[in-house]
Amino acid sequence: MSSTNEPGYDGRLVAGVDVGGTKTLVVVTDDLDRVLHERAAPTDRSSLVDQIAVLVDDARRHLGQDIAAVGVAIPGHVDPGDGSVSMAVNLGITSLPLGSMLHSELGVPIFVEHDARAAAFWVSEQVAGSTQAPASIAFLAIGTGISAGIVLDGAVLRGDNSFAGEVGHTIADPEGVVCACGLRGCLETIAAGPGIARQADEAIAAGRDTVLSPHPSAGDVFRAASAGDEVALEITGRVADHLTRAIRSLALTTGIKRIVIGGGVAAAGPALLEPIRSRIRRECADSPLVQATLGDASIELLSPTEAPGARGAAAIARHRIGLREREGVGER
Numbered sequence: 111m112s113s114t115n116e117p118g119y120d121g122r123l124v125a126g127v128d129v130g131g132t133k134t135l136v137v138v139t140d141d142l143d144r145v146l147h148e149r150a151a152p153t154d155r156s157s158l159v160d161q162i163a164v165l166v167d168d169a170r171r172h173l174g175q176d177i178a179a180v181g182v183a184i185p186g187h188v189d190p191g192d193g194s195v196s197m198a199v200n201l202g203i204t205s206l207p208l209g210s211m212l213h214s215e216l217g218v219p220i221f222v223e224h225d226a227r228a229a230a231f232w233v234s235e236q237v238a239g240s241t242q243a244p245a246s247i248a249f250l251a252i253g254t255g256i257s258a259g260i261v262l263d264g265a266v267l268r269g270d271n272s273f274a275g276e277v278g279h280t281i282a283d284p285e286g287v288v289c290a291c292g293l294r295g296c297l298e299t300i301a302a303g304p305g306i307a308r309q310a311d312e313a314i315a316a317g318r319d320t321v322l323s324p325h326p327s328a329g330d331v332f333r334a335a336s337a338g339d340e341v342a343l344e345i346t347g348r349v350a351d352h353l354t355r356a357i358r359s360l361a362l363t364t365g366i367k368r369i370v371i372g373g374g375v376a377a378a379g380p381a382l383l384e385p386i387r388s389r390i391r392r393e394c395a396d397s398p399l400v401q402a403t404l405g406d407a408s409i410e411l412l413s414p415t416e417a418p419g420a421r422g423a424a425a426i427a428r429h430r431i432g433l434r435e436r437e438g439v440g441e442r
């Protein structure tokens with residue numbers, strides 16, 4: 111996959127599957143990226159492969175039509191070459207040859223991609239479709255963890271180690287708590303959903319005066335902040351500080367000026383976005399460098415009704431089978 115706007119699909123159907131910590135979503139799309147089928151089920155961690163195969167088979171039966179290829183978006187470390195997944199801690203996967211197992215079950219080409227990268231691919235296609243230019247975007251997924259999918263000059267960025275974009279594990283607070291990855295003070299221990307909830311619980315345990323009840327969701331904390339709760343405002347302010355730094359680092363490292371924020375925490379809407387935008391405006395006023403880097407940048411939220419992981423997985427599958435046909439590359 112090297113470009114987001116290759117022509118030449120022939121109207122067959124592809125399925126895109128987004129495997130999340132709580133929910134697995136399948137969509138089937140046509141060559142114009144229209145959704146013909148969509149179904150979600152609670153993720154069955156004990157039999158992921160069977161569950162995906164059943165969901166795709168159900169879609170085939172429901173549509174009465176063959177599916178030419180399946181894309182799968184999944185968190186963790188993904189080798190898009192052989193479709194294997196490792197270190198997907200939130201799914202309890204240490205190592206899984208997902209691509210080859212699904213290929214045996216379904217008998218069609220399978221393309222596995224990191225979920226934030228799949229989402230970034232789809233979002234960049236939407237942007238490219240409206241501007242007719244290869245887009246550079248970062249899709250910042252904030253949910254149980256944090257990672258960025260990066261499309262640079264139209265190409266999905268993976269890097270030699272396939273860890274490109276894992277900004278959730280850059281260190282935000284060297285004195286902070288230990289992250290699931292083993293490092294201390296990673297960005298996601300502060301600004302992802304569980305980290306936001308943990309900070310609220312710490313404030314409650316310390317006897318701080320707040321409207322929050324124990325074990326709140328990230329959404330509860332943002333709602334309390336919008337209502338003026340001081341503890342919640344302190345936490346969401348800290349979250350905005352760290353996300354602003356991450357966005358600035360992304361922009362300075364990659365040259366990207368379009369950042370789209372998605373994932374479960376993005377459902378907080380303006381309560382998440384506006385504090386980030388106001389910090390960037392302040393930095394632009396203080397620093398000619400930030401002004402030059404981010405002064406005309408677009409930082410937006412993806413609507414929570416969109417399913418960028420599944421749509422991106424389907425778009426990748428469609429794109430890759432198109433490439434194979436044009437280049438005469440054999441199927442795995």
Ligand SMILES: [Zn+2]
Binds near residue numbers: 291
């Ligand atoms: Zn970490």
